[in-house]
Amino acid sequence: xxxxxxxxxxxxxxxxxxxxxxxxxxxxxxxxxxxxxxxxxxxxxxxxxxxxxxxxxxxxxxxxxxxxxxxxxxxxxxxxxxxxxxxxxxxxxxxxxxxxxxxxxxxxxxxxxxxxxxxxxxxxxxxxxxxxxxxxxxxxxxxxxxxxxxxxxxxxxxxxxxxxxxxxxxxxxxxxxxxxxxxxxxxxxxxxxxxxxxxxxxxxxxxxxxxxxxxxxxxxxxxxxxxxxxxxxxxxxxxxxxxxxxxxxxxxxxxxxxxxxxxxxxxxxxxxxxxxxxxxxxxxxxxxxxxxxxxxxxxxxxxxxxxxxxxxxxxxxxxxxxxxx
Amino acid sequence: xxxxxxxxxxxxxxxxxxxxxxxxxxxxxxxxxxxxxxxxxxxxxxxxxxxxxxxxxxxxxxxxxxxxxxxxxxxxxxxxxxxxxxxxxxxxxxxxxxxxxxxxxxxxxxxxxxxxxxxxxxxxxxxxxxxxxxxxxxxxxxxxxxxxxxxxxxxxxxxxxxxxxxxxxxxxxxxxxxxxxxxxxxxxxxxxxxxxxxxxxxxxxxxxxxxxxxxxxxxxxxxxxxxxxxxxxxxxxxxxxxxxxxxxxxxxxxxxxxxxxxxxxxxxxxxxxxxxxxxxxxxxxxxxxx
Numbered sequence: 001x002x003x004x005x006x007x008x009x010x011x012x013x014x015x016x017x018x019x020x021x022x023x024x025x026x027x028x029x030x031x032x033x034x035x036x037x038x039x040x041x042x043x044x045x046x047x048x049x050x051x052x053x054x055x056x057x058x059x060x061x062x063x064x065x066x067x068x069x070x071x072x073x074x075x076x077x078x079x080x081x082x083x084x085x086x087x088x089x090x091x092x093x094x095x096x097x098x099x100x101x102x103x104x105x106x107x108x109x110x111x112x113x114x115x116x117x118x119x120x121x122x123x124x125x126x127x128x129x130x131x132x133x134x135x136x137x138x139x140x141x142x143x144x145x146x147x148x149x150x151x152x153x154x155x156x157x158x159x160x161x162x163x164x165x166x167x168x169x170x171x172x173x174x175x176x177x178x179x180x181x182x183x184x185x186x187x188x189x190x191x192x193x194x195x196x197x198x199x200x201x202x203x204x205x206x207x208x209x210x211x212x213x214x215x216x217x218x219x220x221x222x223x224x225x226x227x228x229x230x231x232x233x234x235x236x237x238x239x240x241x242x243x244x245x246x247x248x249x250x251x252x253x254x255x256x257x258x259x260x261x262x263x264x265x266x267x268x269x270x271x272x273x274x275x276x277x278x279x280x281x282x283x284x285x286x287x288x289x290x291x292x293x294x295x296x297x298x299x300x301x302x303x304x305x306x307x308x309x310x311x312x313x314x315x316x317x318x319x320x321x322x323x324x325x
Numbered sequence: 326x327x328x329x330x331x332x333x334x335x336x337x338x339x340x341x342x343x344x345x346x347x348x349x350x351x352x353x354x355x356x357x358x359x360x361x362x363x364x365x366x367x368x369x370x371x372x373x374x375x376x377x378x379x380x381x382x383x384x385x386x387x388x389x390x391x392x393x394x395x396x397x398x399x400x401x402x403x404x405x406x407x408x409x410x411x412x413x414x415x416x417x418x419x420x421x422x423x424x425x426x427x428x429x430x431x432x433x434x435x436x437x438x439x440x441x442x443x444x445x446x447x448x449x450x451x452x453x454x455x456x457x458x459x460x461x462x463x464x465x466x467x468x469x470x471x472x473x474x475x476x477x478x479x480x481x482x483x484x485x486x487x488x489x490x491x492x493x494x495x496x497x498x499x500x501x502x503x504x505x506x507x508x509x510x511x512x513x514x515x516x517x518x519x520x521x522x523x524x525x526x527x528x529x530x531x532x533x534x535x536x537x538x539x540x541x542x543x544x545x546x547x548x549x550x551x552x553x554x555x556x557x558x559x560x561x562x563x564x565x566x567x568x569x570x571x572x573x574x575x576x577x578x579x580x581x582x583x584x585x586x587x588x589x590x591x592x593x594x595x596x597x598x599x600x601x602x603x604x605x606x607x608x609x610x611x612x613x614x615x
Binding site: 024031145156265277 | 454472555573580
């Protein structure tokens, strides 16, 4: 019952955050020079004042700010994010076409970075003088300082152009056979470089935190007790230490969703990955405001859902969080 | 009294002590030297190596070292060395000013939240969380797209999306320090709130904020590079990210036009993060265990 209440509370708060995003979106749309009527007039090749007034009345632009805002939020709740004059399509349709590609890239990169990061962190904490330890330190420096789009281009030069192991860009070949397995393999092949590029930043973060967290846990009394009981090194590391070292890493990973999406915009541009990031860039260059703001809203939605899921995972792996409710 | 004056121990200022700690971190000293060189290049470079970096000086795709062009020319025949030198100024200026904007907003929000607590904190922290939900790069792209891609707007956009981290650190420090005895004593002595915030608590809260601010310069440089790589920058000013972005289509013909500016960004940000590490050693000696 208490759990249900907490979940409901979280959901209500998430909904409030998203409405705040909508208010921000709408205010920016109003503050920016030019409005929908200007865009339509421009696409018609100009219009006189009377026609402009007519368009404004038709789109409710002559209403007071708050009424317009309420209308906007109401429309978004029915999944209507407006119409893109650049693509001649409803914004929601555009976004739903591109969202899966971005989610595939972002989730794979996050999961891989998390798994490899934890493995690296555990291994380097167990062997403080080993090569893994230096690797983690180097990776941490590189992951912070290298611009992600540059890392991507370097990988592209090395593994697509000099040694042609992977495709230069895109998500799937047009020539691929029309069956599920062949398609999956082809997409996976296209995904390797983008995922490595995007994952590398977060791999650096997670492996370093996991190492620090493991070192701290391995120094505590109950680990000494476990050793004294005669448990094997493997049992101690995996069952006793990792269980307590993991929650901080998961918390950090949960905080990275918005950074992952930011990174995805750059990575998608480098590898021509047909996702939301690419759509965002083209619509920004084309000044297609409804699409831009729709993407901003949907990426905030992804972050909020990501945070909720992280909360659930933390609850599952850390009894202390459950106690706090 | 006279005896105390005769003790021959020279009091060390906190600054010399901090400097000593910094000097012991060799990587940080190397970082500082590298950074000094980069700053010098950004300031003196355009005078020593004059000319408009956007001018076509030789045939496009001249490889590095040929025809007297140390780093070669790009797809428009522009001298990459010149672009790099002129770009240094833009990257550093935007990086430093964006970090200043970030720190100003962050300190203000964090100090108010951590000092007043109660509903002020509640409201400000909700606002902070709200800003953390929006993907930073995407949000700044939107700001730049809607309000114009000038350097001041880019600086503002970067500051506007990056401050939550600073606000959180400031708030935590203020919440800790406001309960310390010297603050309670000052408060009991009738010191006004504004003075408590700025002259009593803030100076003592600064060390971790300074370290964070140093790192913010690095992130802001990366941020600006990302935006200008995407083409969201003032088209009339050279910057490192922009050189990479505009030459991206030609990596087959001139990979150096993309790799070299990237090295510049990488080295600069790396140097800043090493200096940040050193500052951390110097200013927060207690936090060094990790």
